[in-house]
Amino acid sequence: MGERVAILGASGYTGGELVRLIAGHPSMEIAALSANSKAGLAMSTVFPHLRHLDLPRLTTIEETDLSGVDLVFCALPHATSQAVIAGLPEGLKVVDLSADFRLRDPEAYRRWYGKEHAAPELQTEAVYGLTEFYRDEIRAARLVAGTGCNAATGQYALRPLISAGVIDLDRIVIDLKAAVSGAGRSLKENLLHAELSEGAHAYAAGGTHRHLGEFDQEFSALAGREVRVQFTPHLIPANRGILATVYVDGNPAEVHAALAAAYAGEEFVLVLPEGELPSIRHVRGSNYCHIGVVDDRIPGRAVIVAVLDNLAKGSSGQALQNANLMLGLDEGAGLRGVPVFP
Structure with missing residues (x-):
């Protein structure tokens, strides 16, 4: 059995892309999928192109069972991740795909996003997720903030x-x-x-x-x-x-x-x-x-x-590349698919 991961916000484009990429990962298993607006539905209903995969049914975030999960991908809308991630178990590794933790300075966040940050203590902990330039920091991180x-x-x-x-x-x-x-x-x-x-x-x-x-x-x-x-x-x-x-x-x-x-x-x-x-x-x-x-x-x-x-190198692929580092896996696992042409 491989590393167990959960995807919060799995009904959006980045969530669906994460599932597509992880489906080809040699040592990663999707243990839970959440999507509050689609809770109760099968992933194949939300994304028919994933119909052939054996995936967990979508749940609300509150109902999502994170026991035994090694890492959570948070693919929620901007300004939503802050409170959700703050409420996750302290030792759980997290890769956030939203904008919530990209800026280190709380004042810069307020200036660009027009509101106070709800979890400033996590804002200072987060590692910026541009993999090729923060590789060592990402390996040791608990929380990684995916770039725009x-x-x-x-x-x-x-x-x-x-x-x-x-x-x-x-x-x-x-x-x-x-x-x-x-x-x-x-x-x-x-x-x-x-x-x-x-x-x-x-x-x-x-x-x-x-x-x-x-x-x-x-x-x-x-x-x-x-x-x-x-x-x-x-x-x-x-x-x-x-x-x-x-x-x-x-x-x-x-x-x-x-x-x-x-x-x-x-x-x-x-x-x-x-x-x-x-x-x-x-x-x-x-x-x-x-x-x-x-x-x-x-x-x-x-x-x-x-x-x-x-959706790949700019978001979900980057997130998986970072997750591989955080879990001590081959950095390119699940990511070596050839581009689609034409």
């Missing part, structure tokens, strides 16, 4: 460049395209097919997107000084995927070399040969992030493109 999917994409493109000192920290622009599943599974008028299809639109422009709090926190800590990037996300009529086009001042060859060196030993982050650019369709359904670099026509500038699947 947009924030992860931008960081994979930029963290090595900030650390290597090869770009101008005051001239960074992130232009990002995000698929609709990143907005969650709840019904929203702007996500209706007639509102979204055959078009694309910018949102949270001008520095209001909450993932900017993660960029501010992580990039400033890396640089040892304040770093403020320009960031505009765009919603595109696709189900999965994020594509970030990042504009920097720096020598393109040095930029590519810094990225290639940083990810040379990483299984899930691949840097393409110089001059090649990645596509969302090449990482769909997988835990891979692809990064490419090209010269800008203006000397001394470079264009970086990073892509990943927001």
